[in-house]
Amino acid sequence: MSQPGFFDLLSLGSEGWGRALLAGAWMTVLIALSGYGIGAVIGAFGAWGKLSGGKAIRVVADAYTTVARGIPDLLVIYLLYFGGSAAITSLGRMFGAEGFIGFPGFLAGALAVGITSGAQQTEVFRGAFKAVHPGEIEAAIACGMSRTLRFRRIIAPLTLRHALPGLGNVWQIALKESALVSITGVAELLRQAQVGAGSTGLPFDFYLIAGILYLAISSVSGGVLRQAERYFGRGVRRG
Amino acid sequence: MDFEFTRDTFLSLIAAVPMTLSLAATSIAFGIVLALLLALARISGILPLDWFARLYLFVFRGTPLLVQIFLIYYGLSQFPAIRHSFVWPILRQPYWCAIIALTLNTGAYGSEIIRGGLLSVPHGQVEAARAAGMSRFKLFRRIVMPLAIRQALPGYGNEMISMIKSTSLASIITLMDITGVAAKIISETYRAIEVFVVAGAIYLAINFALTRLVQLVEYRLSPHLRRPPPAAAPIIEGEAL
Numbered sequence: 001m002s003q004p005g006f007f008d009l010l011s012l013g014s015e016g017w018g019r020a021l022l023a024g025a026w027m028t029v030l031i032a033l034s035g036y037g038i039g040a041v042i043g044a045f046g047a048w049g050k051l052s053g054g055k056a057i058r059v060v061a062d063a064y065t066t067v068a069r070g071i072p073d074l075l076v077i078y079l080l081y082f083g084g085s086a087a088i089t090s091l092g093r094m095f096g097a098e099g100f101i102g103f104p105g106f107l108a109g110a111l112a113v114g115i116t117s118g119a120q121q122t123e124v125f126r127g128a129f130k131a132v133h134p135g136e137i138e139a140a141i142a143c144g145m146s147r148t149l150r151f152r153r154i155i156a157p158l159t160l161r162h163a164l165p166g167l168g169n170v171w172q173i174a175l176k177e178s179a180l181v182s183i184t185g186v187a188e189l190l191r192q193a194q195v196g197a198g199s200t201g202l203p204f205d206f207y208l209i210a211g212i213l214y215l216a217i218s219s220v221s222g223g224v225l226r227q228a229e230r231y232f233g234r235g236v237r238r239g
Numbered sequence: 240m241d242f243e244f245t246r247d248t249f250l251s252l253i254a255a256v257p258m259t260l261s262l263a264a265t266s267i268a269f270g271i272v273l274a275l276l277l278a279l280a281r282i283s284g285i286l287p288l289d290w291f292a293r294l295y296l297f298v299f300r301g302t303p304l305l306v307q308i309f310l311i312y313y314g315l316s317q318f319p320a321i322r323h324s325f326v327w328p329i330l331r332q333p334y335w336c337a338i339i340a341l342t343l344n345t346g347a348y349g350s351e352i353i354r355g356g357l358l359s360v361p362h363g364q365v366e367a368a369r370a371a372g373m374s375r376f377k378l379f380r381r382i383v384m385p386l387a388i389r390q391a392l393p394g395y396g397n398e399m400i401s402m403i404k405s406t407s408l409a410s411i412i413t414l415m416d417i418t419g420v421a422a423k424i425i426s427e428t429y430r431a432i433e434v435f436v437v438a439g440a441i442y443l444a445i446n447f448a449l450t451r452l453v454q455l456v457e458y459r460l461s462p463h464l465r466r467p468p469p470a471a472a473p474i475i476e477g478e479a480l
Contacts, residue, residue, distance in 0.1 A: 066443070067439065067443065070400070070404075070439075070442060070443045070446045070447075071404070071438075071439040071442045071443060072404040072405075072406075072407035072408075072418055072442060073404070073407075074407045074408060074410070074411075074418055075407060075418055075421065075435060075438055075439060075442070078418075078421065078422055078425055078431065078435070079431050079432070079435040082425045082426065082429060082431040083431030083432055083435070085429070086429045086430070086431060172300075172301075176302070176303040176304070177303075178303075179303035179305045179306060180303075180305060180408075182305070183411065190303070190305060190306060190309075193306075193309075194309075197313065201317070202317060203309070203310075203313035203314045203316070203317050204310065204313075204314035204315065204317040204318070205317075207306055207309045207310040207313065207314045208310065208314070210306050211298075211302045211306045211307075211310065214301065214302045214303060214306060215297070215298065215301040215302055218301045218302075219301065
């Protein structure tokens with residue numbers, strides 16, 4: 001058997017790995033997006049808790065951000081994947097199921113990415129809110145806006161504008177962190193590359209392709225984020 | 240919570256701390272050198288060097304560390320030329336592969352921090368040093384570098400903490416660092432929560448100690464920003480040079 005060339009591996013036909021790798025790249029984007037979305041919700045509540053919560057809420061939020069930013073992401077994935085599997089298995093036993101039930105890797109991965117990026121987004125949102133000029137909020141109060149209207153029309157858009165650069169960084173981190181989800185066996189990009197490397201004996205080619213696809217995803221999303229920054233920052237005078 | 244199991248886990252995990260620290264310390268030390276070279280390449284004004292550094296940053300900051308580790312550990316063994324060369328005794332070992340990948344990675348992130356520090360040195364300081372007749376090297380050693388280090392230190396501290404966390408990926412290529420041992424215990428006993436709490440506490444303790452260490456260095460490096468001690472006797476001795 002002759003070794004297939006680098007570009008033969010990429011072909012989309014039945015012989016090539018192109019289709020599997022693209023499906024993997026799509027799965028990577030899905031994991032990163034779901035994790036990022038979970039993180040955005042956690043981050044919004046975390047920032048709210050840190051800014052205007054009572055003492056107890058602030059302590060909890062501080063503990064969460066300290067812990068989630070101080071321990072390796074890999075450990076969080078292990079906790080959710082193995083801990084989740086153990087929990088589900090014992091739950092299954094109560095209902096008479098036999099044997100081991102695995103926790104879905106996708107869910108474990110998305111939750112893990114969500115927990116770590118949630119801590120980062122908490123800090124991003126908090127910093128962004130603090131960057132909102134108090135005068136703007138005072139003006140809104142003076143206009144007689146209700147709390148919800150004030151949040152919807154003034155605070156949320158301004159906070160988001162200040163948060164965008166930080167949110168872009170957090171997205172790039174989440175995207176790269178999603179590669180760790182491959183240890184749960186979810187068929188994302190790195191996992192597909194591992195499978196390909198194992199069955200063809202060409203690890204360098206496959207990890208190189210995976211790296212190029214990650215670069216492509218991060219460049220495209222980076223471009224979109226820059227556009228978004230320009231769009232939402234169009235009311236800001238520069239220089 | 241099972242006290243005996245927790246204690247045994249703690250003892251096994253503590254035994255793995257030297258591996259984590261040695262991975263982190265070695266790659267941070269090599270990484271600083273690489274980061275400095277890349278930062279100098281970026282601000283050198285020599286276009287090919289600048290482009291090379293930009294490309295390097297783009298590649299190493301745009302791909303996951305795990306892909307870089309796999310590319311070096313599994314990928315390079317694909318080529319017979321490498322397997323038969325003198326570097327093979329190094330590239331064969333997961334420890335050195337992890338060090339290389341971590342170094343290349345932290346070099347990319349660190350260079351931007353150092354570049355920021357170098358660019359923050361006020362131009363007047365450099366002009367004053369030139370006016371005093373310092374050579375380029377002396378100016379860099381005595382004026383630019385100390386000021387840049389002071390400025391870059393908080394950022395670099397964060398990078399060091401993220402390196403401590405990144406060393407956990409070495410466990411995927413069979414190294415028995417804290418996370419490696421934790422994963423082994425978890426997969427043997429399926430008691431993820433206890434192991435996670437113990438391992439997490441150890442990582443937090445390491446990172447806390449590191450944070451304090453960086454703060455201490457920062458304090459030592461910025462005497463000019465502190466209030467002078469209340470009863471400082473004027474020091475006038477010897478001859479001015």
